Amino acid sequence: MPKNKFQDVVFTIIMAAIMVYGMVVYNIALNTGIVDGTTFIAALHELPIMVPVAFILEFFIVGRLARLLAFTVMKPTDRPQFITYAISICICCIMCPVMSLVATILFKEPSFGMWVKTWAMNFPMAILYQMFYCGPFVRLIFRAIFERKDSRQKEAIEA
Numbered sequence: 001m002p003k004n005k006f007q008d009v010v011f012t013i014i015m016a017a018i019m020v021y022g023m024v025v026y027n028i029a030l031n032t033g034i035v036d037g038t039t040f041i042a043a044l045h046e047l048p049i050m051v052p053v054a055f056i057l058e059f060f061i062v063g064r065l066a067r068l069l070a071f072t073v074m075k076p077t078d079r080p081q082f083i084t085y086a087i088s089i090c091i092c093c094i095m096c097p098v099m100s101l102v103a104t105i106l107f108k109e110p111s112f113g114m115w116v117k118t119w120a121m122n123f124p125m126a127i128l129y130q131m132f133y134c135g136p137f138v139r140l141i142f143r144a145i146f147e148r149k150d151s152r153q154k155e156a157i158e159a
Contacts, residue, residue: 001084001139007146009059015138016054019126020099021047022134026125027103027118046107053102058095066090088135089127096126 002008024043029035070086100119108114 001080002142003146007142010145011138011142012055012059012063013051014141015134016058017047017051018138019130019134020050020054022129023099023122023126024050026129027122030121049106050099050103054095054099057098058091062091062094062098066094069093084135084139085131088130092123092127092130096123 002011021043024046025035025039028039028042032039066087067090069090070083074083074086076083097119100122101115104110104115104118108118
């Protein structure tokens with residue numbers, strides 16, 4: 001997990017990009033009823049809009065709020081893995097309705113009913129995608145980037 005602000009920015013960018021891409025692919029598949037090559041290409045068109053929105057929300061607001069919420073049920077002495085899961089769940093519980101609202105306003109006919117429907121359709125996918133695929137994949141990428149860098153710095157210091 002991130003150890004400083006720079007690492008937190010990198011982690012959040014990677015997470016936002018991969019999570020948004022997966023959810024946009026899912027929503028396009030729901031809207032068109034098919035999943036083929038054009039689904040994945042069409043999803044790329046929404047990334048320049050949705051990734052910055054997701055990054056800003058998560059980095060400046062939702063991440064902090066999710067940590068506060070997670071530590072209402074977790075203790076700092078709990079296993080780090082469980083703390084990570086609790087924070088991830090809290091982030092999904094906040095980001096899903098907010099990003100569903102943004103998507104409803106930008107890409108659908110905005111109404112309260114459409115927002116609730118979008119949120120209801122997205123939440124099961126968002127939580128499962130985050131917990132079982134996106135979250136572990138992003139943490140793997142993050143560790144690959146920063147453990148190598150950290151180990152090279154330690155080797156340089158020891159030499």
